[in-house]
Amino acid sequence: MRFPSSAALFRRVLPAAALTAALGGCASFSPDAGMETTQSLALTELGKDVVKVTDETTALTSRDRVATLLKGAMTADSAVQIALLNNRGLQAAYNDLGLAEAQMVAASLPPNPRFAISRLTGRFETEIERQLVGSLFALATLPARAEIAGDTFRSAQLKAAEATFRLAADARRQFYRTVAAIEQVGYLQQAVASSEASSELIKRLGESGGMNKLEQAREHALYAEATAQLAKARLQEKIEREKLTRILGLWGKDTSVRLPSRLPALPGRIQTARDLEGTAMRKRVDLQIARADLETLAKKLGLTQATRFVNDVDLLGRTTYDRARNGTVGADGHAEVERESKRKRTLEIEFEIPLFDFGQSKVAAAEQTYLAAANRLAEKAVNARSEVREAYLGYRGSHEIAGHYQTQILPLRKTIQDESLLQYSGMLIDVTTLIVDARARILSNAQAVDAKRDFWIATVDLKHATIGGGVAGSSAGGAAVASAGAAEAGGH
Template identity: 40%
Template sequence: MLLSGCASFSSDGGIGDVSALTSERIGQPVQQASLDRSDTNRQAVRDMLAKPLDVDSAVRIALLNNRGLQASLAELGVAEADLVQAGRLHNPGFSFGRLSGGGDAEIDRGIFFDLAGLLTMPMRSRIESGRFEQAKLQAATDVITLAADVRRVWFDAVASEQRAQLMERTKEAAEAGAELAQQMRQVGNWNRRDAAREQMFHAEAAAQLARDRQTAVTARERLMRLLGLWQSDTAFTLPDRLPELPVQLPPMNDLEARAMTQRLDVQIAKRNAAATADALGLTKATRFINVLDAGYINKSETGRSRSNGYEVSIELPLFDWGEARTRDGRDSCKICQNPT
């Protein structure tokens, strides 16, 4: 009972650990959407949209407003619920029976506890704790992936608009050249071939401008989807040009070693392998005996004193020897240890 009483939910549902992981890698924390912060978050989003949207503001808006990310963060609550459930005992059972006949009555009473669940509670809690940590890493991975997607789409959107603006100036120049060529052709200073070449260049510039405008609209729509914007919030403005390139690149030393120690997907794979190995150990431990109940019983009969005793209920492995569950655990463990 003391062990089950210690199993409780955390104050933040694991969001604090996820936020620490994301702050270390992308420089921005993350928080889960809630009703009490919805107005504050909405106002913060609108304040950032009121001025030209830079890449960092775009990432912050996505972390606050992206519905897919919020659904991923909600999975933490499911994993934590499994962890808390694994640390709690099954409810005790109570039985009551009464038989009467010939003026006599017989009453049976009993209360039973799940001993198998009590004995395997530490192992089950360890397994679910590993899965909860794995869920935190997966949530942090989703945050970092979303931030990277937002950055890439933001650069595509700004570059597309800048390219469309450049092509519009090119089209205006081509239009002026085509008009000049037409006038020169009329006065006889240009031949028909040169005039047709200018007209063709003008037509190609107009077609390319239409394609660039369509590309800019598509890139802007992709950015709006990632940011979770709709209705009036979609009327945001982007900078006129891309930011300047950095003066120097960051150091590239020990990239492979850093990737092996810091990549979240590698850590997820390691924890997945450890959780599967623990689950295999639990399966082996409960292969033959999966049900073990023990309890106190007493019996009252008319004209006799009360009888007290105990009862043990155990599952007999006559038809199912647990070989299939053990084989499934071994195969899963092999897959986790050799993901390629």
């Protein structure tokens, strides 16, 4: 069979490759490094700006914004904004997005041809061979592969947005835990000061014989316990501050941030449960990622089925140049050298013959991968609905508990202690009753702070159960002070 020359062939193939690339839509790098989706979602759902630091100018701008935010007293919103601008782990997630974009652009380009040249030299002959090889299989599947790569990149954009949501949720939760720890310290400082004054008074009464040793010991024990609880609260405050510092990406002199002394007051009205599940189905980023991955797998399955019989097809164009010399003796007896040269052009197609595997294994593996992804998506949807319901239960319940402390328990505890003090001054009750009431009020105030902290964390959990990015905000870290106070107060 006669094939056209390699030069002629590639004059035909290369324009076809260019046409295929144009039809497949060669991708190019976006001017915003693929950040449009993340920036749009962060602004819409969080009301915050996000920036990918790619050069010194962007880095300086971000640092200036962080410095400006750090000058004032920090709020939950400013803490989230600082974290989004300053956390290096988030920047690494944006770098992964850039890597995904580079892979998408690479997948949209036509396959590079391979060129080889060889030379074989003997005493009387020389052979030069040039080869140009291109993959017809990769060229034919380029549009499908480019489309799949584009879908994969869009999924990577959603994953970057999910990382942004997760960091924002962590920063807001940790802000509330830290402020709650500060509020605990402030209250316990007042309790210690009051206990110290009472302890000094009891000491003087004991020295004058107006109080026995048992009553003195009880009052001194209250003061000692309050001092121990204050030390624990201060330790917890330092730990919570360090956790917040890590999330915000701060170090050096920037760690000395100004935080409020009290948590925000409880809102008078709370969010209703109307259509929370439907909102989560539309907005949850993890569900969007799962849907996008499922669509990509469906396209990969279609490509696998379309190419099940062929793994690769290579087109090879070869040009061979032979030059030989033959020595002969002429009629006059002199030696003569005859030069002979010839040029050959050949075209070869190389492909795999599926004698033992007709692609069933590839198709079966692709189908099972698709079904597994479909089942995971269904599971995520069911879990998301449950997580929203659970988060709303925690949100509403924690608001009721915190409100009960504020409107019922704390006013009653104050009334009890005030009346106990009046009756003790009138010598109607002994010091034991006064100490018990004082302990109970300390414990109730500590629990009230924890209840208010739990409500604000539940607010974050409900928000991110709806939009994605983390739904489990444990409040155990800041409960150590209240637990310790409850154990010590309950033991007396």
